[in-house]
Amino acid sequence: MTDVREKPTTSPISTRKHGDVLIVLSNNPPVNALSTAARQGLVDAIAEAEADESVKAVVIACEGQTFFAGADITEFGKPPQNPWLPQVVDIIEACSKPVVAAIHGTAFGGGLEVALGCHYRVADPSAKLGTPEVKLGLLPGAGGTQRLPRVAGVRKALEMTATGNPIGAREGFECGLIDRLVEGELLPHAVAYAEEVRDIRPLPRSSAFEEKVGNVDPAVFDDFRRDNARKFRGLDAPEKNIEAVRIATQKPYTEGVMDERRLFMELMTGTQARAQQYFFFAERKAAKIDNLPEGTVPRDIKRVGVIGAGTMGGGISMNFLSAGIPVTIVEMGQEALDRGTGVMRKNYEATASKGRMTTEQVEKAMGLLKPTLDFEALGECDLIIEAVYENMDVKKEVFGRLDKIAKPGAILASNTSYLDINEIAASISRPGDVVGMHFFSPANVMKLLEVVRGDKTSPDVLLTAMQLGKKIRKVPVVAGVCHGFIGNRMLMPRQVEATKLLLEGATPEQVDRAHVEFGMPMGPFQMADLAGVDIGWHRDPNRIENVRDALCAIDRWGQKKGAGFYDYDEKRRPTPSPVVQKIIEDFAEKQGVERRQIGDEEIVERTLYTMVNEGAKILEEGIAQRASDIDVVWVYGYGWPVYRGGPMFWADTVGPDKIVEGLKRQEERMKPEFSFSKLLLDKAEKGERFTG
Numbered sequence: 054m055t056d057v058r059e060k061p062t063t064s065p066i067s068t069r070k071h072g073d074v075l076i077v078l079s080n081n082p083p084v085n086a087l088s089t090a091a092r093q094g095l096v097d098a099i100a101e102a103e104a105d106e107s108v109k110a111v112v113i114a115c116e117g118q119t120f121f122a123g124a125d126i127t128e129f130g131k132p133p134q135n136p137w138l139p140q141v142v143d144i145i146e147a148c149s150k151p152v153v154a155a156i157h158g159t160a161f162g163g164g165l166e167v168a169l170g171c172h173y174r175v176a177d178p179s180a181k182l183g184t185p186e187v188k189l190g191l192l193p194g195a196g197g198t199q200r201l202p203r204v205a206g207v208r209k210a211l212e213m214t215a216t217g218n219p220i221g222a223r224e225g226f227e228c229g230l231i232d233r234l235v236e237g238e239l240l241p242h243a244v245a246y247a248e249e250v251r252d253i254r255p256l257p258r259s260s261a262f263e264e265k266v267g268n269v270d271p272a273v274f275d276d277f278r279r280d281n282a283r284k285f286r287g288l289d290a291p292e293k294n295i296e297a298v299r300i301a302t303q304k305p306y307t308e309g310v311m312d313e314r315r316l317f318m319e320l321m322t323g324t325q326a327r328a329q330q331y332f333f334f335a336e337r338k339a340a341k342i343d344n345l346p347e348g349t350v351p352r353d354i355k356r357v358g359v360i361g362a363g364t365m366g367g368g369i370s371m372n373f374l375s376a377g378i379p380v381t382i383v384e385m386g387q388e389a390l391d392r393g394t395g396v397m398r399k400n401y402e403a404t405a406s407k408g409r410m411t412t413e414q415v416e417k418a419m420g421l422l423k424p425t426l427d428f429e430a431l432g433e434c435d436l437i438i439e440a441v442y443e444n445m446d447v448k449k450e451v452f453g454r455l456d457k458i459a460k461p462g463a464i465l466a467s468n469t470s471y472l473d474i475n476e477i478a479a480s481i482s483r484p485g486d487v488v489g490m491h492f493f494s495p496a497n498v499m500k501l502l503e504v505v506r507g508d509k510t511s512p513d514v515l516l517t518a519m520q521l522g523k524k525i526r527k528v529p530v531v532a533g534v535c536h537g538f539i540g541n542r543m544l545m546p547r548q549v550e551a552t553k554l555l556l557e558g559a560t561p562e563q564v565d566r567a568h569v570e571f572g573m574p575m576g577p578f579q580m581a582d583l584a585g586v587d588i589g590w591h592r593d594p595n596r597i598e599n600v601r602d603a604l605c606a607i608d609r610w611g612q613k614k615g616a617g618f619y620d621y622d623e624k625r626r627p628t629p630s631p632v633v634q635k636i637i638e639d640f641a642e643k644q645g646v647e648r649r650q651i652g653d654e655e656i657v658e659r660t661l662y663t664m665v666n667e668g669a670k671i672l673e674e675g676i677a678q679r680a681s682d683i684d685v686v687w688v689y690g691y692g693w694p695v696y697r698g699g700p701m702f703w704a705d706t707v708g709p710d711k712i713v714e715g716l717k718r719q720e721e722r723m724k725p726e727f728s729f730s731k732l733l734l735d736k737a738e739k740g741e742r743f744t745g
């Protein structure tokens with residue numbers, strides 16, 4: 054290609070000519086975010102194309118892993134810099150010469166809006182197109198809500214903007230978003246396409262398309278809201294995205310973009326957007342290991358061993374199989390092994406029946422599984438994860454056997470959710486190879502992975518576990534050793550206070566409702582019924598020391614028995630239980646607890662503020678590397694509403710001083726179990742935040 058006209062080195066945008074096509078190339082790693090410099094570069098490039106008579110068409114393309122992945126999120130919250138993205142897109146669209154977007158990787162957010170401003174879009178078949186702004190608490194704010202429905206249709210625009218889920222290039226082609234899919238090298242094809250269309254007039258400008266937004270049945274919007282009501286619960290951004298797309302069907306483009314701007318600003322200045330943008334970076338930060346010695350090289354993991362083919366072992370195995378990593382799974386009896394592998398196959402087939410996997414992919418995954426009763430078979434594995442009964446003696450016995458048969462350098466991981474990794478490690482001859490890999494149930498679905506770093510865990514073992522976590526599409530977070538690590542440890546004070554509240558006069562429904570209204574998927578008692586009230590029960594029906602013991606003794610083990618804190622019908626719909634109410638009242642009387650009216654504020658202070666207090670202890674003890682890691686654990690492991698950012702971000706929005714005030718109000722009632730975190734008191738006193 055000839056006639057290179059490089060921009061000054063500060064600009065990520067360069068131009069060069071190929072024949073009569075001006076190639077505009079972005080090189081702004083890692084994701085070609087549309088920074089101020091990139092936006093200015095695009096404006097300059099279009100001006101150059103207009104000024105140069107020999108230029109007959111323009112191609113906009115990106116180097117590196119992706120087409121523009123969106124606005125530069127790091128610029129959010131800072132004073133806006135010209136040119137604004139909406140202006141840039143308008144300038145591209147107004148160009149008097151055809152402009153072709155050459156899309157590879159992820160054309161996301163503002164990136165897709167730039168592509169929509171182009172007159173034509175050519176894409177690599179593996180490209181993804183999306184408007185994930187809703188996941189940052191926003192909507193596409195550079196004309197995207199008005200152009201996308203005009204190009205791709207209202208239904209597609211609704212799905213893309215309000216859910217934030219991307220579509221593939223082929224689907225984009227089918228809905229009109231992509232004009233041509235090209236196999237092989239993208240840029241030469243895009244240039245050839247530009248040459249093909251160079252003389253076609255009038256230029257197709259998406260803002261002027263009216264066909265797909267005229268005569269749209271208004272019921273489309275209510276149907277869409279109804280179908281997605283559960284998914285959108287509590288979130289502001291989906292509704293505003295829907296509203297913006299609806300406006301595209303009601304108003305001319307020029308008015309629609311003004312409404313889009315208003316809705317965008319309403320979202321941008323709200324707490325939810327701040328929380329969701331914070332969370333975007335929190336998730337990425339969680340992958341980073343503090344104090345990792347420079348030059349640490351991860352170990353090579355070619356085969357994984359899993360001990361136990363129960364629900365947990367099976368779920369864990371599926372993660373690796375789906376990522377193409379062979380798994381040897383060991384059980385003690387043939388029946389349990391067959392049952393376990395059968396469940397795995399059934400789960401895969403269920404995914405395939407929903408169209409999210411092909412039959413070939415199911416067979417490929419299951420083909421990587423080696424079920425066996427022979428423990429020695431684990432000798433060929435590079436990482437072995439035990440998912441056996443949660444008991445220290447049992448775990449130590451398993452690790453002792455592994456110590457003898459595992460190959461040198463194999464990583465030995467425990468899926469324990471509470472137990473002391475240091476004690477397990479100290480019981481064998483290679484403590485440096487031991488790490489915790491705490492998956493959350495159902496392990497093939499839940500995104501969170503707590504990677505527990507023992508005192509002796511080697512840096513390369515930790516790095517391997519973290520990187521592998523990412524490879525199997527989990528969100529791995531480093532945790533230190535303590536009872537329950539980050540997530541389950543924070544559950545404990547919540548559970549203690551929730552149970553005490555019952556004795557003092559609250560009902561399970563009232564406590565659960567307060568949590569659901571806050572945005573949690575369920576409250577503590579609904580969660581107990583789902584997980585099993587009998588978890589951790591001593592199994593002696595004559596030993597009744599608390600409400601839980603009393604429920605277990607009469608077989609009220611939760612949903613699986615049709616009764617727990619609630620009664621359940623055959624469709625597992627809960628209703629309050631008079632039996633449980635009587636048990637609670639009897640207990641309160643026996644223990645001399647005075648019953649009174651409990652307000653929702655007290656429930657929040659005693660269950661949620663105590664979690665913040667525990668989170669602060671986890672931080673001050675160095676169990677979590679940073680406050681944002683605690684938030685990642687709670688959003689991905691327990692469904693903390695992302696629009697509240699996680700417990701520590703939420704604490705900052707309430708104010709650590711207010712949290713302390715609330716806890717002081719409740720302190721007497723929460724004794725003797727409760728004690729203040731020094732860090733929380735310190736933050737409150739100094740007026741500091743946890744999350745910066």
Ligand code: 3HC
Nearest residue numbers: 084086122123124125126127161162163185193194195337
């Ligand atoms: N702005 C600034 N930085 C970004 C960014 C963005 N839009 N997108 C990603 N990054 C950064 C990440 O923080 C990360 O930085 P780090 O290495 O320092 O941690 C780095 O780029 C790599 O990101 P990932 O680790 O996420 O890389 P992946 O390869 O796993 O994923 C991706 C790439 C799919 C592009 C993913 O990063 C992503 O989804 N990014 C966000 C896309 C997005 O939300 N776009 C919309 C922005 S809002 C907008 O455009 C508003 C407009 O409508 C006006």
